[in-house]
Amino acid sequence: MTEMGRSLPRLEARSKVTGRADYVHNMRVPGMLHAKIFRSTIAHGRILSIDTSAAREMEGVHSVLTGEDITRVMAKPYFGPAFHDQAILALEKVHFIGEPVAVVLADDPHVAAEAAKLILADYEELEAVFDEVEAVTSKAIVHDELKPAGTFADLKHLAGRRNTNVTLDYQLRRGDVEKAFAECDHVFEHTFRTQQVLHVPLESHASLAIPGHDSLVIHTSTQTPSFVRTEIARLLGWADNRVSVQVPFLGGGFGAKVYVKMEALAAALALLVKRPVKIALTMEEQFYTISKHATTFRIKSGVSKDGRIVARACDVWWNGGAYADIGPRVAQKTGFTAAGPYDIENVRIESTEVYTNRPPAGALRGFGVPQLVWAYESHTDMIARALGMDTVEFRRKNILREGRPQATGTAMRDAAIDKVLDCVAERMNWTAPFDRGAGAIKRGRGVGIGFKASISPTTSGAIVNISADGSIVLYTNTIDMGQGSDTGMAQLAAEVLNVPAESIKVVHGNTDVAPYDMGTLGSRSTFHMGNAVKLAAEDAKAKLAALAAEVGLPEGTNYDVKEIFRKRYGMQAGNVVGVGTYVPRYTPPDPKTGQSDNVTPFWMIGGTGAEVEVDTETGHVRVIRLVNVADAGKPINPKICRTQLSGGAIMQLGFTLTEDMVFDGGQVTNPSFADYKIPGFRDVPVMESELVTATQETGPFGAKGIGESSTFGVSPAIANAIEDAVGVRITELPIRPEAVLRALRAAEGRPLEAV
Amino acid sequence: MIPFDWVEPASLKEAVSLLDADDSTVRPISGGTALMLMMKPGFFVPSRLVSLAKIEADYSSIRAGGDGSLRVGAMTSLAELERSAAAIVNFPVMKGALQTLSNIRVRNVARVGGALAHGDPHMDLPPLFATLGARVSVVGPDGTRDIAVEDLYLGYYQTVLKNNELIAEAIVPPLNGARAAYKKITSRSADDWPALNMGVRLEMADANTIKAARVVLGAASERVTRLAQTESLLTGAIVNDGLLKRVSESAAAEARFVSDAHGSAAYKRELLRVYLPRTIKEALS
């Protein structure tokens, strides 16, 4: 037992600091064509015609292809993890500004890009809808018919419907909320909003498809190689094994690269022109590819006079944009925890995801939970303040404790919510006097805490191969996009096999050799793949022991692995292959009540404390300190875990203060880093990251996922700190200085003019 | 991008001759950082670029005059200016202002002439130089003319420069004991284009009395602007809280603002109201 808790550097560290790590971005093969996409310029409409003639005539253009061409290799070219709503290139209709409509192929990417500018499309414009609440009742219907994909076990309940924009409406009922509201001492109701933002990994999406005689290899920047293989094979009507999906390192993912993104287009193009085709998106194109849901959350709580929350009603609307992507799962899984990490007898939750004519929204680090925590932790703070209670004490009084049933009825197990809250408060020195600032600059502090259910039921498989010289290769389709999974998985296998993690070679992201994995997403890999790796390593270890017994080596002795193989095969030959597959138990929630005795295999817990300075004359907010605490169970690699914590918190800091997709009639007006501002060095406060002492009994050696936990509490902690500093409440993200100044001036009774 | 003709004249004069008064697709390129940002998305499609990289080395030099003035060759990089002892000793305001006007790689490459000629109202060098009363010497086919920096700009990316004129150098007059301060205010992330930038240059009659003032505003509207009424209010005035309040109101009333992604006009006006007294105080501190 030496590998667990060991902060060794990433296995691939050297290749990354020397610039030699492989990304799809770098790849090129002989004969490769570059694809550049022509995109819709209207938000909603029927395609009347597409004129590609000028583009075709440009010197150096190989070909120009539209949705009709795609049907020559894929008869029904629609895909998506929840609904088959996404055409590879638009057919009949376009649904948002930026939707791919046609493609130019050329040897020179500059030529392809210039030619794409020459394509003309004519549309019959249709009424568009952009707001998530309006979309529920709007006459503008984004998709004529909803076609459930039927791929994932947890989304079997999705229904095919017509004349609606609603992709999913999850509901939860526990106790009698209306009765409790009527009988309690205080009722509070607030509405919170979040803006549409996006992942912007620094490596934009890239896919390179290479056609073979009766096969296809796709090198792609995906977080979900197994899904990509199955989905491309389905689109082609092929057996899965004719499609090979290979993934080097990812230059960031954060949920942008889950399910199929550019792979289907690259595959179709390569098969159509019988040459390798590479699609590498620009940073601007990421803004038309995938994003994070904008939301509206109306939350209402009934509270007793002694400060117990007795009832909570939550109505959440998710703006899914033009493709469902994985949005229905976001709406469902977040529905489990929308009432927050509190012990509340009476709960009603409605979580509704809708189509709109915006760029699509999917999964982004936290899978919708940060939007929820923004609302419920702001709301919780507002209640505590209204009751005159300390905001941490109020939380402590209501927090969900071990063994208590959560809103779905599932009992909390291995969920250190109380410890995380206590640790945040302690680190913030919460009970000590606090410097409130001077002059125009006022200081304040706040906390926020949240939790998340994992994605279930999902499956992971791993293979451990011990060679005759004793060296070990681990095969896994978990993708290392920076989170350190290669290192963590090697540590787990090493722990079982009693070798140093550095000696293990990890082969990742190759569907030809590594077994099925549902995907590198939702902080699931450490738990699910971690368990699979542990099982595979144990299987290999048992088989090695059996082999040792077979060759007559006495049990329990310290034999050399090489010796076993030599004795068995007469030379350095043979190998031992251990296989592990892990799928946790899961009880689907009752469709009417949302109740289940087992909605998740583990809980993620994260809390944040923030200290801010507010310039009361300009509204500028400076976050000076962020304390991020999470329950990682028993961390495999504490150093990497802490980096994940601060990294996630800084990303959420961007979503809180600066990042915002700005729209004008469905057109994103700031699709670049010049105007979409992610946090840089001078935006980052003093960061403190802490893991509480905990264990996940069902996790591999007590570990669980942590990639999203620090995103939960950041936004409300900052808003709560702002109110603490200057007494105004911000209810919409992002919190820009102008919004703060407007709130301050409104509170003073001298509002700033509208424009 | 599509290919273009590329020429590298060996002299400024030759460069001017390679430009075309009537063809805006022929342009000079110095550092090229701003021009590339326009070329990559196709906002500017050049037929010919006239590189100034090989013109006389003289245009890359910084020279301090015996009187405390500064002559900055147009091909001086922003980083060279920021590191120049002559610049920062004689004009302490330059160091801080230059360090925040863009990231270090851009400062390494972008040239003073290009930054002054580009005409983007969000850039910091034009208002900074206008605050200091700098002038540029502009060379064209018919000779040289001399223009005050604040008079270079007509509107959004519009300058008084003809297509075949080049800025050869900038001349910053001596500070002569005047006090100057410059502020860049962002409203999104710390490193961003400004919501507003402003500079003040105050010549003092004594510790509290202002003899002459320059107040320059950038990023508020489509061009760099001097606030003349506010300057006259400051001239001859004694600095106290009452004056700062009047100056702040005067500037807010005088300046024009355009709403944009950095803030509404009302908000920018408020920023000016708050930051002008802060900038004056900093200049005098």
Added chain:
Amino acid sequence: MSETRTIRFTLNGRPASAAIQSHHNLVELLHQLGLFGARESCGQGLCGCCTVLVDDVAVSGCLYLALGVNGKSVTTIEHLDESGTLSPVQQAFIEAGAFQCGFCTPGFVLMTHQLLKQNPDPSEDEIRHYLAGNLCRCAAYPEIVEAVRLAARTMKQARA
């Protein structure tokens, strides 16, 4: 106008030449020569993933025309460990765990080399200012500060 031109320059200490077109940028030139450590990400000179040294000055390769390096000396991330040994800065980045996905890392490493050459003992504020033009979406910023300090210490000891 679309004809290619041949440029000659020094690449990582060795003479190099390449046939390029006028509109190609420095990152494209390096990719053409098989060097992928400088990469275009934001395309606007704001993220620093495309950092390259030209005549020992850091530039954003995505905003730098390839023609501009004619006759100059170009240094890329690949030069730092050509001896087979990591530079103290690279070593410090590993020890401090100062990256996750690694896509931005070559840019940060090169910029740190430049910073420490100009300022061997930078304060935290100076580090943040100098590196403010490099973005890390994984946000390993606290670890990067640690790495820069560590590298500064190692280099100081090596000088002593």
